[in-house]
Amino acid sequence: MRQTVALIGAAGKMGSRCTDNLIKEDYKLLLCEKSEAGLKKIQEKGLKTAPTEEAVPVADIIIMAVPDVLLSSIAEKMVPILKSDATVIMLDPAVAYVGGIPMRVDVTYVVTHPCHPPLFREQETPEARKDRFGGVAAIQDIVIALIEGSEENFKKAREVCCKMFSPVDKCHRITLEQMAILEPALSELIGCTAATILREAVDVAVDHGVPKEAAESFMLGHINIALAIAFGAVDADFSDAAKVAVNIGKDWVFKSDWKKVFKPEMVCKAIYFMLHPERGKK
Structure with a gap:
């Protein structure tokens, strides 16, 4: 039987990407969007939208492509x-992970996230490399995790997730707790922070008189080989001085x-x- 999928936040950053992939699949896709700019964006693609309050009650699968800061309040209205x-x-x-989603015993809850194209994977086409x-x-x-619910529904959700992030190689099943280690801890607190430090370091080098183009080329080239060595992508080691x-x-x-x-x-x-940025960091 053809499944009905409601995509909440269909015109957002993640929602737009999900929309572009899911419209190619054999789902009855209900695109839900609140903002005027978002509605216009969807209409410009030649697609129609559905009111959230009408789409959610009839959907077999509901994808929450909304910002984290809004997710809890939206879920409180939607889950009932x-x-x-x-x-x-x-x-x-x-x-x-912090218990901000209302739970129902007759509903299956799944969380997924893309790993994004890995740095050292050989992509086959120029489009893929870009x-x-x-x-x-x-x-x-x-990555994907079953928070609560049936294995049968989880399998259906897994198929949807692979299609909306297509092309997908591996779908790693992990737990909710493990996914929270991956994000925000591993990817954002460590990965994104390290990336911004590298960017700021280039700026400091420029402030010390190094031409910007030379500094960027030097950093990006050295980081490429440094990551390759650290992650075992090449059969080499850091120099003794390094x-x-x-x-x-x-x-x-x-x-x-x-x-x-x-x-x-x-x-x-x-x-x-992260959910309350106005309260600052401690």
């Missing part, structure tokens, strides 16, 4: 009107207790401030 045996798919673990985010042409993996520099850098640049960000209480604390 879900039909029995429906499946809710969230695209980020944060809100569910697809840094994934979901257009570049092959990527995804190993000394790494030890010095860890002492000068990073806090000695940085690994504490992976502790559950720190993950919860980070999520709290």
Whole structure:
């Protein structure tokens, strides 16, 4: 039987990508969007929208492509009107991890997230090589977790997730707790922070008189090989001098207790401030 899929936030950053892939599949797709700009964006694609309050009660699968800061309040209104045996798919673990989603015993809850195209994977086409985010042409993996509900509905949700992030190679099944370790701890608190430090370091080099183009080329080239060595993508090792520099850098640049960000209480604390940015960081 053809499944009905409601996509909430269909014109958003993630929602737009999901829309572009799911319209190619054999689903009855109900696109839900509130903003005027979003509605116009969908109409410009030649697609129709459906009111959320009408789409949600009839949907077999509901995809929550909305910002984390809005997810809890939207879910509070949406969950009570879900039909029995429906499946809710969230695209980020944060809100569910801290208990911000109303739960029903007759509803299946799933969370998924793209891994994004890996740095050292050989993509086959120029279009794929330009697809840094994934979901257009570049092959990527995804992660998925069953929070609560039936295995049968989880399998159906998995199929939807692979299609909306297509092309997908591997779909890694993990737990909600493990996904929260991956994001925000691993990818954002560590990965994104490290990326911004690298960017800022280039700016500092420029402030010290190095031409910007030379500084960027030098950093990006060295980071490419450094990551390849660190992750075993090449059969090589850091030079003896580089190993000394790494030890010095860890002492000068990073806090000695940085690994504490992976502790559950720190993950919860980070999520709290991410969901309440107006309250600042502690």
